[in-house]
Amino acid sequence: MYDIAIIGAGIIGASVAYELSRYRLKILWLEKENDVSLGATRANSAIVHAGYDPPAGSRMARLNVEGTRLMPALCEAVDAHYKNTGSLVLAFDERDRSTLRSLKEQGDANGVPGLQVLNREETLAREPALNPDIVGSLYAPSAGIILPWELTLGLAEVAVREGVDLRLRQELQTIRYEADHWKLETQNETYQARRVINAAGQGAEKIHRQATEPAFHLLPTRGEYYLLDKAVDPQVSHVLFQCPGPLGKGILVTPTIHGNTLIGPNAELIEDGEDTSTTYAGLAEVAQKARRSVPNLRFGENIRHFSGVRANREVDDFYIAMHDKGFLDLAAIKSPGLSAAPAIALYARELLEADGLEVQPREGWNGRRKVRRFAERSPEDKAAMVDANPAFGRVICRCQTITEGEILEAIRSPIPPVSIDAIKRRTGAGLGRCQGGFCGPRVLEILSRELGVDPAEILQDKDGSYIVLGDNRPEVRI
Ligand SMILES: Cc1cc2nc3c(=O)[nH]c(=O)nc-3n(C[C@H](O)[C@H](O)[C@H](O)COP(=O)(O)OP(=O)(O)OC[C@H]3O[C@@H](n4cnc5c(N)ncnc54)[C@H](O)[C@@H]3O)c2cc1C
Structure with a gap:
């Protein structure tokens, strides 16, 4: 019990x-x-x-x-x-400016520290890539x-x-x-x-x-995203919101922990709370609205689309x-x-x-x-790690510099991974520009070797998401 x-x-x-x-x-x-x-x-x-x-x-x-x-x-x-970026809610006209004032009052009452309404020049000084038509913003340092x-x-x-x-x-x-x-x-x-x-x-x-x-x-409400490659101009350094609406906080443009730019989400009521597909219409809406905040966003540098579903009510x-x-x-x-x-x-x-x-x-x-992250270590630490275990000298994911040593440590962690995406979540392998195109097969080989299972049984993600066709896969056995 x-x-x-x-x-x-x-x-x-x-x-x-x-x-x-x-x-x-x-x-x-x-x-x-x-x-x-x-x-x-x-x-x-x-x-x-x-x-x-x-x-x-x-x-x-x-x-x-x-x-x-x-x-x-x-x-x-x-x-x-964790990165403390601060955020800006952008105002594009007088009505938005009055929304900023209400948000500030609400935030002050909620005990949000350091809220400040900025004018146009102060806002552009913080984020030069913003639409020059903005009239101000609400800055939230926390x-x-x-x-x-x-x-x-x-x-x-x-x-x-x-x-x-x-x-x-x-x-x-x-x-x-x-x-x-x-x-x-x-x-x-x-x-x-x-x-x-x-x-x-x-x-x-x-x-x-x-x-x-x-x-x-529950009213499942899906939001779709673009994830742009690292270090693509224009870069933003704060989380950039537009004024919120009834279904969500509006389309945002934000840096990610790994230095990518994330853009989204829209808000679409859907029937099935597990439906994380992306749609042409949803992504077009995101791109069009995001350009209002940062006009020169380069959607051609997109490396991944994805969607998530809010458990709204x-x-x-x-x-x-x-x-x-x-x-x-x-x-x-x-x-x-x-x-x-x-x-x-x-x-x-x-x-x-x-x-x-x-x-x-x-x-x-x-x-x-x-967690031992090779790429974040000093040159001396890296050398010591490779000396102690040569697997740290074998880079598996070139985009993010993730080594075999890190993948092996993830496989032996308290919640052992069973899929290529589970290795991605634990180590970052596959999160970069090629999105696993290069390292995916190598991660598959390591998983298969370490777990002692046939490559055909290795999953990309959730149960059933097999990658390799083979006689050992239960569904294809005849
Ligand atoms: C598009 C979008 C943008 C968002 N942006 C932000 C943001 O920027 N900041 C923020 O603070 N919040 C944000 N949120 C909200 C945030 O993501 C959620 O509040 C949070 O992830 C909810 O976590 P959870 O554990 O409740 O749900 P989930 O992460 O959905 O976890 C529920 C778990 O329960 C499991 N489960 C379901 N049914 C069963 C069952 N019968 N038996 C066993 N297991 C079951 C599921 O598999 C799942 O793993 C956003 C949400 C979305 C969708």
Whole structure:
């Protein structure tokens, strides 16, 4: 019998698993995919929002501002990248300028530090590539950028190392309360837990409706993106927003941790919350609107399109609620869910404690992890790494300078990767200009060799995404 079962291994499940791993609790963590961070958490804008968007005084505002404050230290603890870029909301006319004033008032009330309305010249001095027609901006110095899947992995690896029982490829199908515990059935296992935390993203509504009365309805809202190559002019150094609308924060242009330029997302209501396709119309809309902020964006330097789906609902708020029998919903975690995640985890613990959960700190808990990244080391360190292990001398991904040594360390990490994209999320191999065109086959060979499986069984990404055709692949066996 587990004390707690967490459903879903996105940033919310991972933040909660990390937080609860501090205590003497027996924790089960179920995820339907073959890795953590395969839902909304892997495909989004990766912005740590300052917190002027949510309505003044709302819980979402408090969680956003608090999460953003906690983010740098949390990233540092689990060795995930964080960059404090600051953000600008751009105004193109008088109506936008009045929106900036309202956002500033709202942000001040929410406790966002250092907000400033800038005039045209001050704005252009910060970002010379901007449309010269702008009339001003709202500057938020506390905004930043992260790699969401890297942070999720960092939190998850610590949680697993500290005893959380993560079960991948376990899709919760039915949940029922029996006498004094929850019975959780997946496609092939049955588990029991005293309490349940529903952090299942697009799957949260279905789980909620089995556990308690209907209370929210998800409205999957897709956003599409361009990712431009590194070091392509014009470069921007802040997160650049346009004034927000009812479906989202508008089209943004932002630097990424790896020095690319990310552009998007639009906002399209869709039926299927798992539909992450991209469309000609969606991308055309993104390009057209983004050029209003930065006219000379070079879309010809695009290296990847992708889309992510927001777990929006009718009300502009997360659905966080503690129900009878220890069932906690952390649902409809729309934007700014990434930014708020560290604070949502603390709030979840408070709600569980108020519900009677006893939390006793575990002795020796270590919330830190370290990753060896060859490209970020000094020349002396690099030489020492290669001397100690020649695999660090074999560069597998040329675009990002990722070595075989790093890939081998990832394969032996607490949550072993089973796909080429899982290696990408752990090491960065395949994130560069060629998007794995060069290193993909070499990563496949290493995975096949190290896992002792036929190359035909290696996945690109989710289950079923085979790359190589061969007689050993279950679907093609005749
Ligand atoms: C286009 C877009 C842009 C965004 N931009 C930002 C931004 O810049 N800044 C920001 O702060 N926020 C942003 N967000 C919001 C942010 O991405 C989300 O709030 C956050 O990722 C939600 O995390 P989650 O863990 O709730 O959901 P998810 O990451 O979707 O995780 C849910 C997990 O549950 C699993 N699951 C589902 N059903 C089951 C089941 N039955 N059994 C087992 N497992 C199950 C899924 O496989 C998934 O792994 C954006 C979102 C989108 C889509």
